[in-house]
């Protein structure tokens with residue numbers, strides 16, 4: 001199939017070319033994001049391949065349908081950026097990579113926890129400047145602390161297992177409890193109880209209308225004073241201005257983010273010579289107890305290989321059977 005691949009970086013091309021070594025599909029790589037201003041570039045393609053910040057909304061889908069595109073292949077797990085109802089109405093199939101390496105994201109989540117707790121980001125800078133003082137770098141033992149895991153799907157379940165290995169008590173919240181997490185020792189509780197009882201709260205639910213701003217001012221007020229919040233799911237799950245207020249008051253002790261609600265205008269590009277115009281993001285950067293990574297939790301060689309293989313498998317199965325191996329349908333929005 002002729003596939004127009006948006007938002008590509010050199011590493012995307014390397015791994016997709018590797019998975020397409022036999023040259024079965026014709027992949028046309030574009031650096032630009034897919035949105036209403038770029039959709040015309042899909043002309044001639046039967047499928048488009050998109051990533052987390054491409055905007056596959058009603059207008060884009062209508063124009064893709066006019067161009068004859070029949071498949072949107074997401075090369076990620078989340079699908080909050082696709083208007084599934086419109087895709088279904090227009091007869092455009094949507095596919096995703098439901099699982100590539102939940103370990104990659106879970107391990108990055110724990111890296112953020114350890115960095116914030118032991119202040120590795122600050123220690124690194126100090127030691128390089130010849131400052132070997134420890135004042136200000138005090139952490140706490142994770143062993144014996146309580147971690148609250150919101151969403152115990154594939155990634156959350158890995159986080160549960162890792163944190164149990166650290167000797168933590170694990171509270172979990174998920175509308176669909178996982179027996180494996182229970183067996184690992186997690187205790188499912190209601191969200192307010194999780195928030196009130198956790199030293200660290202980590203988010204692993206998808207972004208849906210129900211989870212948008214799940215962590216807002218009232219939720220933060222329920223948390224233990226000085227607790228740590230980690231978000232490697234989607235930026236919209238937290239209300240960033242509310243989180244900033246809580247960092248200023250000290251109600252929130254530290255914050256680790258791999259995702260940000262307005263990341264589409266920032267992430268995956270080198271903007272080091274430019275002025276950051278997003279004041280909310282700029283304010284986040286001023287806190288010593290905030291660590292932001294630019295949506296890199298998935299970024300391991302293992303994960304990129306699996307993403308490329310599953311994406312091309314989705315395209316191939318759609319080509320032969322009219323249905324991708326891993327479809328996303330509108331009923332997922334209500335599940």
Ligand code: NAD
Pocket residue numbers: 077078079098099102105150151152153154155156173174175176204205206207210211232233234258259295296297298299335
């Ligand atoms: P998954 O579908 O396996 O698990 C999601 C879990 O969230 C499910 O168990 C579901 O029941 C639960 N859930 C749904 N609504 C909820 C709610 N209101 N409260 C609590 N739990 C709820 O997905 P996954 O593979 O574990 O991925 C989770 C999310 O992580 C994805 O949706 C994606 O947004 C994000 N993600 C981020 C990166 C990254 O690089 N930062 C990479 C992959 C995925």
